[in-house]
Amino acid sequence: MPLLDAREVHGGYGGMNILNGVDMAIEADQIGVIVGPNGAGKSTMLKAIFGQLNVTQGDILLRGEPIQNLPTNRLVELGMGFVPQEHNVFPSLTVKENLEMGAFLKPGNVKRMLSKVYEFFPPLHEKRHQPAGELSGGQRQMVAMGRALMAEPELLLLDEPTAGLSPKYMYEIFDRVKEVNAAGVGILMVEQNAKQALAIADKGFVLAAGQNRFTDTGQALLADPDVAKSFLGG
Incomplete structure (x- = not known):
């Protein structure tokens, strides 16, 4: 199937x-x-x-x-997770806060999924306390993908x-x-x-x-x- x-x-x-x-x-x-x-x-x-x-x-x-x-x-x-092309991060929130937003349906999984997302996207761990709006376009895309992955799709x-x-x-x-x-x-x-x-x-x-x-x-x-x-x- x-x-x-x-x-x-x-x-x-x-x-x-x-x-x-x-x-x-x-x-x-x-x-x-x-x-x-x-x-x-x-x-x-x-x-x-x-x-x-x-x-x-x-x-x-x-x-x-x-x-x-x-x-x-x-x-x-x-x-299911979805990453739109535009407006896919919260620019004033930090990288970590953006990622945490993705786990709103599974709040008990935040710590474990943060660790997993940082494994996929190592630059996000280094910049986790930085506002997402200050990142490069490629790093913002990593944030958007990481946030969708926080819900374990x-x-x-x-x-x-x-x-x-x-x-x-x-x-x-x-x-x-x-x-x-x-x-x-x-x-x-x-x-x-x-x-x-x-x-x-x-x-x-x-x-x-x-x-x-x-x-x-x-x-x-x-x-x-x-x-x-x-x-x-x-």
Whole structure:
């Protein structure tokens, strides 16, 4: 049974569909990457999975149980975490305070999970007493990911985790994604750095106009000339 299984998902905003029958499934030990042109519905799909927009048709299953249109706090309780692309830290709070905010549903786990997050992201331990707003973009992204991990999710959704980052931090974030996944957290992320993201993906989903154009392993998509020509810049 897949960890996440989305079938024929339709949904959007204000009565207008952006998703027009998207299928997406990953296993618990996999990294899934969603790529495609602007306006393809990539971030919209993450929001549909995380209950941030109305799914009008189709099913989204977490460990075989339907979750579409559940409130986000219930999804966190069920084992899902979400890191949005923007406004994903509290800039006036310290790094440690930001992380503690992520454990509000499991306050008894704070000490143990802080230790675990610092293992994933060693720079955060060094800067734990510093306001998050003073960090570099890459370190702020680590804070956002760390805060989501504080609730011990089985599935972590990442929306453009390397947007605006230098190549150095891009590869650093991808390395951390692989480590988090190896520790037992399924990952589904939207990424603009498509080639680099597909290189670490077990499953890749190429969306266009709110539909699946290609679905395969990351390596197979990278090797597909049609995918390269249409979506990866040649």
